[in-house]
Amino acid sequence: MSDWPFTNPVLTASGCGGTGRDLAAYGELAALGGFVTRSVTLQERPGGAEPRIVESPSGLVNAIGLQNPGVVGFLRDELPALLDLGASVVVSIAGHSLGEYAELARTLGRTDGVVALEVNLSVPDPLGSGLLDAREPFQAGSVVGSCRRDLRAGMLLLVKLRSDVTRVAETARAVVEAGADAVVVGNAQPAALPDGRAGGLSGSAIRPQSLRCAAEVARALPETPVIGCGGIMDADDARAYLAAGACAVQVGTALFHDPTTAFRIAQELERPTEPAAGKDDR
Ligand SMILES: Cc1cc2nc3c(=O)[nH]c(=O)nc-3n(C[C@H](O)[C@H](O)[C@H](O)COP(=O)(O)O)c2cc1C
Structure with missing residues (x-):
């Protein structure tokens, strides 16, 4: 496996730290393990x-539809600022076909300053978004194989899986066999906005549910880093994932409530405290 590039276990989750510029007003991006771009x-x-984005009990429902400037716009307008801010940059990629995933990996997988790619195979509504539907393990493996081929040496390949209790361990095995260095479990879950849109x-x-899936993958693939x-929402939640076998975590929705969350969790994890066992699940 490529060397692990994250100096601490707290990363932002894709799409939740914006372009990084706004988040940087609340803390040093370099103090995070990594900054994961929107897909x-x-x-x-x-x-x-x-x-x-609509609030729901204990969460958000989003229908952002993977809004992004495309790879050319990202390389021109977003990556340079992230690197200037000292972020350890993980670029999330999503495609409409195997060929698109391969092309994105070829371009971004050789770009200076990018420490890892995160292959997003976990869009809650891939068909509705017009994206490749890679929910079956063999399809997921094919995408990863097509991305792995052209990465520069040392570039870590993360694969983000949906937290699907019936398939997640099987899919994780398929993507690792196809060349993933680590798996991220999981993404937002399929839901509907009040007006019925996906x-x-x-x-x-x-x-x-995500915690259970992360634990299942960690148990099934003890040699594979699980994020x-x-x-x-806080350091205890992060500790629960670490106790379940994850080696790192990503913070998403919490940043919309309080943009300092990831920075605070990173600091708190450096301090030894009681394990999360017994905490009420809010
Ligand atoms: C507004 C918003 C935008 C998101 N955009 C992306 C995205 O572009 N790519 C992706 O893989 N996940 C995206 N996600 C999913 C998050 O990265 C994360 O996996 C998910 O929200 C679960 O973590 P959380 O409960 O901490 O938010 C998005 C989530 C939200 C709320």
């Missing part, structure tokens, strides 16, 4: 109709 596609995507549910509401993601 970048080959062409620009305008994103879904408003409203795109979206993804994130935040505290999904933590128990837990889903509903991490």
